[in-house]
Amino acid sequence: MRQILIIGAGKSTSVLISYLLDKSETENLFLTIGDLDIENAKKLSQNHERCKAIVLDVFNKESRESAIKDADIVISMLPARFHIEAAKDCIKYKKSLVTASYVSKEMKALDQEVKENGLVFMNEIGVDPGIDHMSAMKVIDNIREKGGKMILFESFTGGLVAPESDTNLWNYKFTWNPRNVVVAGQGGVAEFIQEGKYKYIPYHRLFRRTEFLEIEGHGRFEGYANRNSLDYRSIYGLEDILTLYRGTIRRVGFSKAWNMFVQLGLTDDTYTMQDTMNMSYRDFINSFLPYSPTNTVELKLRHNLKIDQDDIMWNKLEELDLFNKDKKIGLENATPAQALQKILSDKWTLAEDDKDMIVMYHKFGYELNGEKKQIDSTMVLIGEDQTRTAMAKTVGLPVAIATLAILNKKITTPGVQVPITKEVYTPILEELESHGILFKEQENKYLGYNPSGGVGN
Numbered sequence: 440m441r442q443i444l445i446i447g448a449g450k451s452t453s454v455l456i457s458y459l460l461d462k463s464e465t466e467n468l469f470l471t472i473g474d475l476d477i478e479n480a481k482k483l484s485q486n487h488e489r490c491k492a493i494v495l496d497v498f499n500k501e502s503r504e505s506a507i508k509d510a511d512i513v514i515s516m517l518p519a520r521f522h523i524e525a526a527k528d529c530i531k532y533k534k535s536l537v538t539a540s541y542v543s544k545e546m547k548a549l550d551q552e553v554k555e556n557g558l559v560f561m562n563e564i565g566v567d568p569g570i571d572h573m574s575a576m577k578v579i580d581n582i583r584e585k586g587g588k589m590i591l592f593e594s595f596t597g598g599l600v601a602p603e604s605d606t607n608l609w610n611y612k613f614t615w616n617p618r619n620v621v622v623a624g625q626g627g628v629a630e631f632i633q634e635g636k637y638k639y640i641p642y643h644r645l646f647r648r649t650e651f652l653e654i655e656g657h658g659r660f661e662g663y664a665n666r667n668s669l670d671y672r673s674i675y676g677l678e679d680i681l682t683l684y685r686g687t688i689r690r691v692g693f694s695k696a697w698n699m700f701v702q703l704g705l706t707d708d709t710y711t712m713q714d715t716m717n718m719s720y721r722d723f724i725n726s727f728l729p730y731s732p733t734n735t736v737e738l739k740l741r742h743n744l745k746i747d748q749d750d751i752m753w754n755k756l757e758e759l760d761l762f763n764k765d766k767k768i769g770l771e772n773a774t775p776a777q778a779l780q781k782i783l784s785d786k787w788t789l790a791e792d793d794k795d796m797i798v799m800y801h802k803f804g805y806e807l808n809g810e811k812k813q814i815d816s817t818m819v820l821i822g823e824d825q826t827r828t829a830m831a832k833t834v835g836l837p838v839a840i841a842t843l844a845i846l847n848k849k850i851t852t853p854g855v856q857v858p859i860t861k862e863v864y865t866p867i868l869e870e871l872e873s874h875g876i877l878f879k880e881q882e883n884k885y886l887g888y889n890p891s892g893g894v895g896n
Contacts, residue, residue, distance in 0.1 A: 440469040440692060444506050446495060446525055447516035448474035448483050450615075451539070451565070452781070453826050455514070455835030456483050456490070457804065459842070463489040466843060473506050497524050508532045512846055515839060519543060530556060537842045539565030539834050542855060550855040559850055563857040564841045566797060566833035567596035570818070572674075572857055573837075573864035574878050575801050578816055579675060582805045590681050591804025591887070592671075592812070595652060595662040596797070597688025598830055601821045604793035608755045610690035612787045614795035614830050621780045622708050623687065629664035630671075631684040634887075640664050646698040652688065652800050654817050655879070660798065662686035663694050674859065682887075686797050696755045699744055700779060703727045708776035715773035721764040723778050736762055759786050795822040797829040799878075804885055811885035816879045836874055840867045 443459060445452060452472075459470055470487075473495025480492035495502055497517060507513055507528045512535045515522045519540035526549055529536045535558045542562045553560045563569055571594055579589060584813040585761065600612040613620060629640040640648050649661045669686045672678050700706050704727050712718070721736055728739040746752045759782060760766060766785075768778045789795065800815040822828035841858065844850045850863055858864050871877070 440467050440489070441512075442510045443468055443470050443511035443512055443514065443598065443846075444468060445472045445514045445516060445520050445841065446474075446497060446506075448472050448476065448480045449516055450828070451831050451834040452483060452516050453835065454831040455516070455839045456485075457827075458836060458839040460485065460487050460490060462843065463487070466846075469893065471506065471510070473502075497521050502510075504528050504532075507534060510534055512537070512842055514538070514842055515881040516838075521883065526560065529558065529560070533558065535561075535845050537561045537564060537845065539563070539569060539838055541568055542857060547853055549852075553855050554853045557843045557853050559853055560855040561841050561850070561858065561863070562855065564837045564867075565800070566830070566837070569837050569858065570833055570876065571596055571799060571801075572859050573868050574799070574816060575803075576675065576864055577868060578803050578814060578857045578880065579677075579799065582803065582807075582814075585807060587805040587807040587812070589677055589803065589805050591802065592675070592677060592680060592682070593650075593684045593686075593800075593802040594685045595650075595660075595688045595797075595800045597660065597662075599688070599690065599796045599798060600789070601794035601796040601829075604789070604795075605690075607786060608751065608758050609693060609696060609787070611693055611793075612793065613784065614789065614828065615782055617780050617787075618776075621706055621776045621783070624666065625706070625708065627666045629666050629668070629815060631664060631668035631682075632680070633682050633684065633732055635681045643701060646694040646701060646721075649694045650684075650686065651691065652797065654800060654819065655881075657798070657819050659691050660688050660800075661691045661694055662688050662800075674857065678821045682804070688800065692775055696752055699746075699752065699756070699774070702744070705775050705779045708774045711772040711774055712778065715770050715778055718768045718778070719764045720760060720766045720768070720782055721762050723782070724761050725881045727775075774816075789825065791825060794824070795828045795830055796820065799831050801878075805889070813883045813885040814880055815883055816878045817878065820876055830873065833876060836871060836876065837867055840870050 459468060470490040472480040472484055474495055477492055483491040484492045495506055497503055513529055515525045517536045522538050523545045526546060528534055530552050533556050584890045598614040624642050624645045629645055631638050642705045645663055649663050652660045652662055661711060663686055665685045668683055725736045727741055731739055768781055770777055797820045798816040803814040805812055820829045
């Protein structure tokens with residue numbers, strides 16, 4: 440039997456493992472799930488005869504090497520910074536590797552060795568990055584084949600709560616790693632190019648510079664800029680493009696409300712606060728407000744943020760129970776961001792019967808025969824339940840499909856890579872459609888950058 444090693448048994452692996460187990464007999468597969476938490480790995484193994492769970496510590500050389508040596512291909516579902524340990528062993532034992540994470544500098548540095556050993560190290564094969572790459576490159580390649588020239592590319596993705604489970608004023612719940620939501624946009628300025636002009640949005644302005652997006656049948660959304668838009672010029676071969684902008688999707692109104700936290704300093708992750716174990720939610724908020732012998736925390740906050748008592752923004756803050764003097768942060772030496780995450784998790788954790796939703800939107804502007812044209816491409820997927828979430832499907836399925844394609848020699852080009860070639864994206868996108876992950880493409884009149892009237896020239 441062909442051996443597949445899956446390192447990491449987190450949320451996104453449920454659909455990945457189910458897919459491979461469903462194919463295990465016809466494809467002659469045996470899965471080994473390695474995780475620090477053996478019980479979690481056992482749960483995901485489903486007591487299947489073609490699957491086993493093992494304890495695997497990626498920082499334990501002996502257990503890591505032993506598992507990788509016995510595999511035919513390795514899938515790493517660990518946090519991105521931990522892939523490199525497995526990657527080096529994959530080269531040593533000549534095993535191909537699949538991850539859903541961005542290509543790090545350390546991973547990119549292995550490219551020559553990977554090529555010399557004839558291995559495929561496929562990265563960025565989840566949802567974003569992953570499905571966004573493949574769906575975008577399919578349209579871009581089609582435009583080029585017709586003789587068109589790309590002049591604009593915008594791309595947005597969001598992990599949201601499904602409409603039927605949208606039960607709070609923020610129109611948001613955590614459908615993925617909460618920490619990534621709380622610290623989103625930090626660590627650098629958002630850079631993009633618009634009509635040939637370089638634009639920059641510093642973190643303190645990020646959530647007040649949004650675009651509106653209309654998705655047929657699903658209503659209006661907003662998007663705020665990602666940090667790394669300019670990197671995609673070289674990735675997609677768009678060096679001469681006039682407008683390139685990538686962002687994150689939220690429901691309208693979220694960014695304006697989130698900006699209150701940014702302005703107060705609640706999302707800061709660079710220092711720890713005193714006695715956060717015993718600190719109440721109310722004391723946490725008060726820590727960022729001026730001292731007053733007479734004014735309440737509520738009054739100080741409204742004055743500080745310049746919001747009225749009947750403002751929807753105030754209702755959003757109250758809904759989070761921010762002023763509760765009895766609830767404790769309960770974390771040792773927490774940063775403001777960690778404390779905020781704890782507070783939000785009380786209200787934004789998905790209930791057992793909640794469903795999530797993935798929304799993706801691409802806009803392509805191009806010139807063909809002297810005429811400017813536009814294609815809008817959208818994908819909306821709603822999860823089935825708390826196991827087969829939209830996030831688990833859109834991350835896990837591309838990883839699983841790519842792994843089988845590499846095993847079956849359908850993807851053979853060696854090197855450290857991302858899924859932007861026809862060899863990779865064509866069969867994967869076709870199979871994803873059979874799982875309900877499909878894009879609706881619509882030809883529209885070319886309207887240029889952000890016709891809704893947000894960021895101007």
